[in-house]
Amino acid sequence: MRKEGEDEMWEMDFEAVYREIFPFWEKLPDTDRAYLCQNSSWAAYPKGKNIHNGDDCSGVILVRSGSLRLYMMSEEGKDITLYRLHKGDLCMLSASCVLQAVTFDVFVDAEEDSRCCVISGPAFAAVSDRNPDVRIFALETAVSRFSDVMWVMQQILFMSMDKRLAIFLSDESARTGSDTISLTHGQIARYMGSAREVVSRMLKYFASEGIVEVSRGGITILDRKRLRKLTF
Numbered sequence: 182m183r184k185e186g187e188d189e190m191w192e193m194d195f196e197a198v199y200r201e202i203f204p205f206w207e208k209l210p211d212t213d214r215a216y217l218c219q220n221s222s223w224a225a226y227p228k229g230k231n232i233h234n235g236d237d238c239s240g241v242i243l244v245r246s247g248s249l250r251l252y253m254m255s256e257e258g259k260d261i262t263l264y265r266l267h268k269g270d271l272c273m274l275s276a277s278c279v280l281q282a283v284t285f286d287v288f289v290d291a292e293e294d295s296r297c298c299v300i301s302g303p304a305f306a307a308v309s310d311r312n313p314d315v316r317i318f319a320l321e322t323a324v325s326r327f328s329d330v331m332w333v334m335q336q337i338l339f340m341s342m343d344k345r346l347a348i349f350l351s352d353e354s355a356r357t358g359s360d361t362i363s364l365t366h367g368q369i370a371r372y373m374g375s376a377r378e379v380v381s382r383m384l385k386y387f388a389s390e391g392i393v394e395v396s397r398g399g400i401t402i403l404d405r406k407r408l409r410k411l412t413f
Contacts, residue, residue, distance in 0.1 A: 204314075221299065230290065238303065241300040248291070392408050
């Protein structure tokens with residue numbers, strides 16, 4: 182249960198949120214805007230919670246705080262992280278009824294305690310069917326994420342492990358604005374689609390070269406210039 186005054190976002194009007202993030206909002210008829218707002222809800226997901234299991238239409242998810250991880254899973258139970266969503270990001274692949282051309286299963290977990298705005302999948306699909314601008318937005322959003330997926334596949338298939346790890350650490354540092362990456366070796370391995378032992382060995386090598394420092398608190402980048410050279 183939320184504490185009173187815990188977070189102003191719970192009191193935010195859906196229309197105010199959508200006017201800010203949807204470029205098509207002002208073009209919608211009043212009835213469709215009201216319909217989307219009526220079929221929206223706030224959701225709090227604790228860390229580790231599975232939000233979307235791949236075979237349902239969980240809806241369009243807008244991250245307001247926290248972090249979500251999207252991944253695919255093999256029949257053997259091995260998963261590959263496709264990308265992560267942070268504050269302000271929108272997840273369309275969790276709404277299979279909106280993007281029916283997407284035939285592969287995608288799973289979504291909360292990587293941190295997260296709070297999201299969720300639009301009913303069927304409601305968004307109905308509005309999308311009536312308004313081409315909404316349909317185009319949904320497709321463009323999905324396509325932009327497929328670029329992220331292809332980048333992940335390119336790294337896994339064609340890049341050496343030291344380069345992949347250097348790219349990951351550089352990107353994570355840029356995202357958080359910190360030289361310290363507060364992630365476990367297991368988390369990094371999961372994000373990279375690798376094994377924890379492989380990541381640990383490579384981090385040990387980076388540490389021996391004075392590029393990073395590994396501690397219980399995470400990984401601290403000591404030589405950003407040398408780390409960046411490894412990304413090329």
